[in-house]
Amino acid sequence: MERLVLPPGAPWDAAAARAAAVLREGGVALLPAEGVYGLHARAEDAAAVERLRSLKRRSPEKRYIGLIADRSEIARWAEPNPRALALARKHWPGALTMVLRATPSLPESMRNVDGTVALRCPGSPFLRAVVAAVHGIVLSTSANEPGGTPPTRPEGALAERADLVVDQGTLSGTPSTVVAIEGDLVRVLREGAVRLRGRRT
Numbered sequence: 471m472e473r474l475v476l477p478p479g480a481p482w483d484a485a486a487a488r489a490a491a492v493l494r495e496g497g498v499a500l501l502p503a504e505g506v507y508g509l510h511a512r513a514e515d516a517a518a519v520e521r522l523r524s525l526k527r528r529s530p531e532k533r534y535i536g537l538i539a540d541r542s543e544i545a546r547w548a549e550p551n552p553r554a555l556a557l558a559r560k561h562w563p564g565a566l567t568m569v570l571r572a573t574p575s576l577p578e579s580m581r582n583v584d585g586t587v588a589l590r591c592p593g594s595p596f597l598r599a600v601v602a603a604v605h606g607i608v609l610s611t612s613a614n615e616p617g618g619t620p621p622t623r624p625e626g627a628l629a630e631r632a633d634l635v636v637d638q639g640t641l642s643g644t645p646s647t648v649v650a651i652e653g654d655l656v657r658v659l660r661e662g663a664v665r666l667r668g669r670r671t
Contacts, residue, residue, distance in 0.1 A: 473624075473635045482596045485636055490603030497633035498522050500613050501597060504565040504590075505644040505663060506620035509628060510537075510600075513577040513607040525631055526611055534609040535567055535588045535646075536580045539602035547576050547607070548587055554651045557666075562591035563598055565646040565663035577607060590646055593663075596638075612645070620645060 472492075474485045489499050489510075496518045499510045509525060511518040513536060522534070536547065541562040544554065548570035557568065572580070572587040580587050590610075592598050601608045612620035613628045621629075622641045629635050647662035658666060 471630060471632060471635060473637060475637045476596075476639075478639060483599070486596050486599040487603060489600045489634060489636055492634045493518070493600070493604050493608060498525060499600075499634040499636065500624055500629050500632040501600065501636050502594065502624075502638040502641055503597060503610055503612075504593060504646040505642040506622055507613045507624050507629075507641065508610045508620075509613045509632060511609050512604055513579050513609050516579070519579040519609065522609060522611070525628055527616055528611070531583060533580050533582050533588070534611050535590055536577075537597065537601045537608040537610050538589060538591050539598055541591045543591075544570075544589060547573055547580075547589060549573060551651055551653075553654050553656065557649075557651075557656075558591070561664050563595075564591070564593040565644075566590065566666075567646045567648045569648065569650040569659065571652075579609060580607065586650070588648070596636075 476482050492499050493512045496515050501510050511522040541558045544558055554568055554570055567588050567590040569586050569588045576587055614620050622643045624635050624637045645662045647664040648660040650657045
């Protein structure tokens with residue numbers, strides 16, 4: 471396992487390039503995400519996706535959040551939705567994950583059984599740079615065992631089993647807000663860093 475430490479304010483370009491290289495080569499990287507650390511793999515790499523699932527001990531029915539480098543990519547992976555586009559313009563890049571109807575071109579590793587996909591354009595410039603350099607969707611899932619608390623430090627069994635760990639210190643612990651959008655209706659599935667007016671479920 472390779473570990474890179476990024477002190478506050480330190481340049482992160484080289485670390486982002488290294489993380490992208492690991493993902494392009496089929497590896498799994500533990501990276502700082504929105505408030506917590508997450509495991510990441512390239513969505514189009516079936517072997518990497520299977521390894522990610524094995525590390526997280528996640529059932530095949532459960533899918534992952536897909537990270538995109540630019541908010542304009544939403545049109546490629548999700549069906550047109552004016553409400554979602556308005557939220558993307560306002561909150562992306564940022565800590566907002568949107569669950570939308572998926573397009574046929576979406577990698578199967580991201581398609582939920584109900585035909586939806588969860589997408590986010592990360593607020594972290596570091597993580598956005600990683601995704602951009604991968605040239606595709608990056609899968610993201612919190613780096614905790616099932617039922618555990620998402621970690622604010624890059625430590626634990628999952629960190630030890632990742633190919634690369636990028637240590638950015640202690641994170642806030644506040645994850646992304648997750649919303650499901652159907653037509654003009656916004657349902658808040660998980661409260662997080664972005665506060666929205668919507669129906670809570």
